Amino acid sequence: xxxxxxxxxxxxxxxxxxxxxxxxxxxxxxxxxxxxxxxxxxxxxxxxxxxxxxxxxxxxxxxxxxxxxxxxxxxxxxxxxxxxxxxxxxxxxxxxxxxxxxxxxxxxxxxxxxxxxxxxxxxxxxxxxxxxxxxxxxxxxxxxxxxxxxxxxxxxxxxxxxxxxxxxxxxxxxxxxxxxxxxxxxxxxxxxxxxxxxxxxxxxxxxxxxxxxxxxxxxxxxxxxxxxxxxxxxxxxxxxxxxxxxxxxxx
Numbered sequence: 001x002x003x004x005x006x007x008x009x010x011x012x013x014x015x016x017x018x019x020x021x022x023x024x025x026x027x028x029x030x031x032x033x034x035x036x037x038x039x040x041x042x043x044x045x046x047x048x049x050x051x052x053x054x055x056x057x058x059x060x061x062x063x064x065x066x067x068x069x070x071x072x073x074x075x076x077x078x079x080x081x082x083x084x085x086x087x088x089x090x091x092x093x094x095x096x097x098x099x100x101x102x103x104x105x106x107x108x109x110x111x112x113x114x115x116x117x118x119x120x121x122x123x124x125x126x127x128x129x130x131x132x133x134x135x136x137x138x139x140x141x142x143x144x145x146x147x148x149x150x151x152x153x154x155x156x157x158x159x160x161x162x163x164x165x166x167x168x169x170x171x172x173x174x175x176x177x178x179x180x181x182x183x184x185x186x187x188x189x190x191x192x193x194x195x196x197x198x199x200x201x202x203x204x205x206x207x208x209x210x211x212x213x214x215x216x217x218x219x220x221x222x223x224x225x226x227x228x229x230x231x232x233x234x235x236x237x238x239x240x241x242x243x244x245x246x247x248x249x250x251x
Contacts, residue, residue, distance in 0.1 A: 001062050002072065005029065008117055009054045010097040014040065022050045022071060023101060024058060027114045031104040034060050036071040049074030053083065053093055055118055078118075083125040091245055092130040093121060095238035096137050102234055103145050116140055119204050132210050135220050138228070139199035147171075147231045149223075151197040154178055164193060168226045186226065192219040 007024035010031070015021050020039040024032050039046040049056055050071065055078040060069040083089045100117055104110070120137050124130055142148045150172025153160045161175035165185035173193060174185050195216065212220070228234065 003060050003062055003069070005032070005058050005060065006077075007032070007056070007058050008097075008114070008121070009050065009052050010101045010117075012050060012052055018044075020046075020050050021068070025100055025104065025114055025117060026058075026109075027111060028109060030108045030110055030113075031101065031106050032069070033106075034058065034069045034071045039071075045073065046071055048079070049076055051079070053080050053097065053121060054078070055080075055121070078122065078125075080121055080125040082127070083121065088245060089124050089130050091238065091242050092134050093124055095236065095242055096120060096134065098236050098238045099138070099141055099234075102236065103141055103232075110144065113141075113144055116204065123204075123207065128207065129210065129212075131217060131221075132212060133207075135196075135224060136199045136204060136207075138224050139196060140204075142224075142228070143200060145232065148200060149173075149196065149227055151193055151200065156181055162190065164188060164190075166193065166223050168223075168230045171227070171231070186223060188219055188223060189216065191216045192223065195220060196223065 005024065005026040005028050007026035009022055010025045011023035013021045015035070018038050018040045020036040022034050022036045024034060026032055036046045036050040038044045039050040041047070054076055056074045056076040058074045059072045061072050062069040083093055096117065100113065104113065116137065120133055123133055153173065154175035155167065155170050155172030156174060156178040159175050159177070161177065164173040164175060165179055166188045167174045167182040167185045170182055174182060179185060195212070
């Protein structure tokens with residue numbers, strides 16, 4: 001049976017001499033793996049549509065049971081050419097694609113995640129700030145995973161009392177009265193935790209230009225990554241590559 005899915009390529013794996021296993025995040029069915037036979041051949045009609053980040057319509061042949069579908073053809077909607085020509089933006093896109101892959105269950109539809117990924121890739125392609133886009137994407141994917149940081153008041157006593165610190169182990173802000181409950185709590189500036197709270201709540205469609213100071217950027221990354229490392233069992237190669245790029249970037 002032939003089926004047509006709208007999807008984004010979030011992972012590709014070589015299979016044999018000429019084939020690829022292509023992992024799509026589809027609007028209709030969430031994460032799905034398909035076999036792209038001959039896609040590694042230079043003149044294959046599947047070569048372009050099976051590239052990482054490609055957004056398109058994918059015509060697939062499915063059989064009985066739950067076996068992997070064969071990709072028959074594809075129509076590209078977005079190839080994100082500008083994104084691909086910039087190493088930093090490509091690295092951020094690869095990280096967000098891998099994060100989507102690792103936090104998604106096979107064949108579990110989530111139109112919000114599909115729209116979030118498509119919109120983020122579009123903004124990356126248009127040249128919007130990749131670091132801030134990444135922090136927003138991480139914040140929203142943590143919500144999808146059901147483990148978002150508690151950023152509205154003290155996670156221990158529920159009081160609204162500044163200055164807050166951030167407890168990785170307790171999952172959110174701590175007021176001064178509860179600070180002794182975690183000796184390893186991170187000192188966090190108001191600008192950082194308020195931005196993290198905003199990232200959880202606001203509609204990405206409305207994204208404009210966000211000016212964020214270097215010190216605040218550093219805190220956003222530190223808090224989110226410490227939280228993710230504590231509460232998610234993930235070791236992402238793409239994140240390690242991003243960290244290396246950051247070390248090589250001119251100060």
